[in-house]
Amino acid sequence: MKALTTLLVANRGEIAVRVMRTAKAMGLKTVAVYSETDANAQHVREADQSVCIGPAPVADSYLQLDAILDAAERTGADCIHPGYGFLSENQAFASACEAKGIEFIGPPNAAIEVMGDKARAKRAMIDAGVPCVPGYQGDDQKVSTLVAEAEKIGLPVMVKAAAGGGGRGMRLVHELSELETAIDMAQSEAKNAFGSSELIIEKAVMRPRHVEIQVFADKAGNTVYLGERDCSIQRRHQKVVEEAPCPVMTPELRETMGKSAVEAAKAVNYVGAGTVEFLLDEAGEFYFLEMNTRLQVEHPVTEMVTGYDLVEWQIRVARGEDLPAEQEDIELFGHAIEVRLYAEDPATGFLPSTGAIKLFTQPQGPGIRVDAGVETGDEVTPFYDAMVAKLITYGDTREDARLKMKSALQATALFGPENNRDFLIDVMDRDEFISGAATTAFIADNYGDAFTPAEVSSADLASAGAIQHVLAMETHHSQSASVNEELLDWVSMGRVTDTKSYDVGEDACEVLVVPLNAGEYEVSVGADGHHLVVTDIDDNAMTLEVDGLSKRYHYHPEAPATLYLASDSLSMMLADNTRIPPEAEEAAGGGTITAPMHGQLLSIDVAAGDAVTKGQRIAVLEAMKMQHELIAPGDGAVVDVMAVAGKQIGAGDLIMMLELEE
Template identity: 55%
Template structure:
């Protein structure tokens, strides 16, 4: 049996912190690797030792296996845990670890190779008599052959990248006329993301559930499953909410799916933690989708319902020890739900966001778990996946877990960057989800552009923002005063003291005045409506107020001068006092100035000076946070200047194009 005492975690963020937490509890020395962008990151500070491996881009740091192996040699690391993403499913990296005499905490390179290619994996599963979706997975990748195969399978068709995952290189095609375009775009995205443009085709199972089974195998021939997870709530084929157990699972179906998953793992001589993913249709039929040869993002829900530490089991198996469990030892108790908290703007087509985290205080309470790799003061860069935390709840029942998760999201303080928290709360509160009826069509059916659009603040929120900003500015003035006289604060010899704000929040702009009253409360005028606001208590980021007698608990942030952010019932609003800033029309929407919406790399530029464009014309493709984003024209006119250059890095706000509108030329 191979023993080791030190583990290098070849990853970053929450998964690196999570792996280190277990490793340190078991007495292992932990080593972190980090890029220049992550120098102050939590995973670096959590580790016993840390090594800088390069600049921010992943190709020069976290995907550079030679640098990671050099860090292992430098620190004397005897084992490497790859986490998920990055090199976790890279067979060559696993082989390189073995060649260097380092234990790779994961499956064999052969298993990674086989299951990492969807075409080869599907062929092996068909041979193992695991139920599979009808499709095409052969070597001939010509358009003619793929079109013919699609016609024989029947539409709708799912086009998938044979390599990789995460929804990249995947297209749903309803009609043959759209197939060639889908093939081309899927190939391009797959080649850029995974270095391979090989595709497979599958019959689209409409509105299925996405159910996956956690398997574990040791080197002594033991293979078991740890139950299932329902991952049906997805956006663009990327999971948003995961839970265990599946709400519609029966003992008979669990036994059948579990047996199929175990057989899939056994057929490839699997080792360690793996996940076999299935599509489950309304009739109870299920079909093999793919196998992930690593720890999954959503593994915490399995840990909570089984009482097992999956990272501990991974380490145990990697050392050559038997699992010490058989199938009869596995019982599922209670219910667990996980949501992925992303730095993204759901009102802007889920655009990933960057920025500084001004405040971060995750909620606490029974049955609540946060897996995160962030801290207050940390910068969220454009170079990595926008997931900043996982929020997981556990309860004796699904309803208990659901309510706890909603309250944990509402009760967490996070300011400084836009997140999808409100969207997650809306999902969990949706009746169809509450009833356990969500399929993979759930988000597309219920969350259209209108529902996702930014909500305007009401007068009570305007009033609370004004009073909080007033108090903070008053406190700053008191602290800065050489001769502070508290008795003169909030006092005027000419009647009520009026402080005026012109608040802009989204598309709304309101004139607001605040007047302190003798009883310590405030009269706030929002346009022509008067409200009475009392501050019952206020700390750094939390406040309790009453508005016309109605009590509210909320979070707030006033780090920026003239700006106040409120989180009311999980919904965050930003108010800017426009009279505190000079006016600027530069970069205004619809002005013809097209700027980068975020940091990233320009992959393609589609226009040149002199081209005529219309609203919605595709100008360029920007890659940021592992996703591709179209840059579209917001006006109709003629392209005057093209600053954008393909294959170059841009920063948020950088000018990309100048478009001369018809109005400007008159």
């Protein structure tokens, strides 16, 4: 057995934190590497030692093999855990670790080389007799060849990066006219994300389930599968909700898929944790999709239903130990659900969001787990993935886990960047999810291109007014000497109305708060009247009885005017216009094209004087490793272009002006 003492995690965010916690529990020292912008990130705070490896961009830091290996040498790290993403499936990195005598906690180089390349992996699986989706995985990468092969396969097709995953470098193409553009975008995105523009083309299996099998192998050749995960709920080919076991799985199908996954692993002499992903169609037929030669983001649901710590297994296998369990010992108990909390705006097509985290409250309780990479006061930057945390719940039944997840999300507040918390709560209540019938078409079928949140209600506005009033009274009380709390809200001239004004959409809503007794208020919102009683207050939450019904709000005040609020279904930010000067109206109309998020402006596809048509691509922005097309909102002409391609641009920055036709 090989002795390992110091583990360097070549990653960041929640996975780095999660790996370090198991490593510390096993007695290992931990080392964090970080970019300049991550100098005070949570994974750095958690580590025993930390080393800066470069500037913020991924290519200059977390993808710098030499800098990471130098950090290992300087800190005495004798093993490296790559996490997921970044260099986790990079054969050159694994080979460099081996050359330095550092244990790479992952599979052998040869397995990464084959399985890390989707084209080679698919060829290997066909040779091994594993069912595969029809497609093209050849070496000829000319656009004309890819187009011709797609036509042979028959539309719709998936255009996919051969060297990576996570939805990057992937496009679903329904029309032949869209194919060349999709190939161009996928090649560019793949090159930027993985360093390779190689693509494969596959027949699109419409409305399948995305079901993956967790496999594990030790250095003695023992290989097992630890059940499956259903990861069907995705947007932009990135997983949003995962669960174990799959709602439609049968023992017979699990065994068949599990054995196929084990055969896939054995075909490349696999060692360590791996995931074999399949598409499962309505008829119960399954097809090999890809093998991820690393720990998956969604591994916690497998841990919850098996009782095993998969990172501990990885470290034990790296030390040369046999697998902690044999196939006949592995059983599944209960049900687990995981959701990914993303800094993104579901109301604008799930565009990534950035900024300082004003408040992040995490749920607690039996059967609730949170794997987070941020805390209150941290910042979400445009340089990395938009996921900030994973919430995992466990129950004896799927319904127990679902209800617990809904409750856990309602107990969560993330103020600052826009995020998908409210969207996830809504997902938990959709009939299709409740029944376990969701496929990869779930988000498109239920939400289309964007999620429309619930409207701010009159009761919410009344509660906001009362909460701001109470917080102001608390502040006054803390700044006053020897004032009895019973005198709060009392004035000698009788009842005084506290007037507030909130903008909701295009409407200004006047809210009148009238104290009746300490903590009791009559609140008018336009023509609606409400009776409110404050029943509980803590640092970040307040419980109110609103018209006889109990409502709990998480809150965060900012300056005297702004209040962040989260109810059990809606997060909102309200500003009291009576406390701030009115904001200037936007001078420009619909012809003003601004950046929807912070990122790099990859291209500007038009010039001043050009005619444009509605829906035409006019620029491409890259943010959080994904490319986003900006399109013309109508027919017209380009008046002026203010931005420069290749430069970083901030959210709201002006890109160009269009003159739109009436």
